[in-house]
Amino acid sequence: MPTLQLDYSPGEARERLKQLVKERAYRDGLDIVLTSGKRSTFYINGKKISLHPEGLFLLAVLLLEELEAFPEVTAVGGLTLGADPIAAAITTLSFLRGRPLSAFLVRKEPKGHGTKNRIEGELEEGQKVAIIEDTITTGKSARVAIEAVQEVGAVPACVLALADREDADADGFRREFAPRCLFTVSELRS
Numbered sequence: 001m002p003t004l005q006l007d008y009s010p011g012e013a014r015e016r017l018k019q020l021v022k023e024r025a026y027r028d029g030l031d032i033v034l035t036s037g038k039r040s041t042f043y044i045n046g047k048k049i050s051l052h053p054e055g056l057f058l059l060a061v062l063l064l065e066e067l068e069a070f071p072e073v074t075a076v077g078g079l080t081l082g083a084d085p086i087a088a089a090i091t092t093l094s095f096l097r098g099r100p101l102s103a104f105l106v107r108k109e110p111k112g113h114g115t116k117n118r119i120e121g122e123l124e125e126g127q128k129v130a131i132i133e134d135t136i137t138t139g140k141s142a143r144v145a146i147e148a149v150q151e152v153g154a155v156p157a158c159v160l161a162l163a164d165r166e167d168a169d170a171d172g173f174r175r176e177f178a179p180r181c182l183f184t185v186s187e188l189r190s
Helices: 010-025 051-070 084-096 141-149 168-177 185-188
Strands: 026-033 037-046 075-079 102-106 130-135 155-164 180-184
Touching: 010 026, 010 051, 010 185, 026 185, 037 185, 051 084, 051 141, 051 155, 051 180, 075 084, 075 141, 084 102, 084 130, 130 141, 130 168, 141 155, 141 168, 155 168, 155 185, 180 185
Parallel strands: 075 102, 075 130, 130 155, 155 180
Antiparallel strands: 026 037
């Protein structure tokens, strides 16, 4: 196990995270069905990073770095389950770094009991938020989160993700939302 290092340069953090993604999350030569229903010969399992202590720390460090370009953002979140640990880690790290951000979680369907909320966490009309995703294939999960955020009057300022599978079915999503992904599948294959 590596020694705990809390102070990475962005370049060091990116290289170490890339190494972890290649070791833990990226698999090629498969025949797998993705959430989108598409078949694929490769898979990027973002949970292998977002549920790993060092992986999640590095992911939060790097996404928080990306958020420097969006000072208007005051909350981060996305569609549950993929975004949940990432949003929580970013908010924790943001507090430690003196720029506290709130988190929110978007359910696929409104809760069937209690308040019947679709979003957990408090978002206000006009509030600027970042949509978090682990892996972008078609952009559908991020789009669901974007629509839920817009329904409550908040404004998605950016989309951030661990990886972009570079799927042609996400071209329209990329043009519309310009997601900032830490890695592409091309980078992971090299």
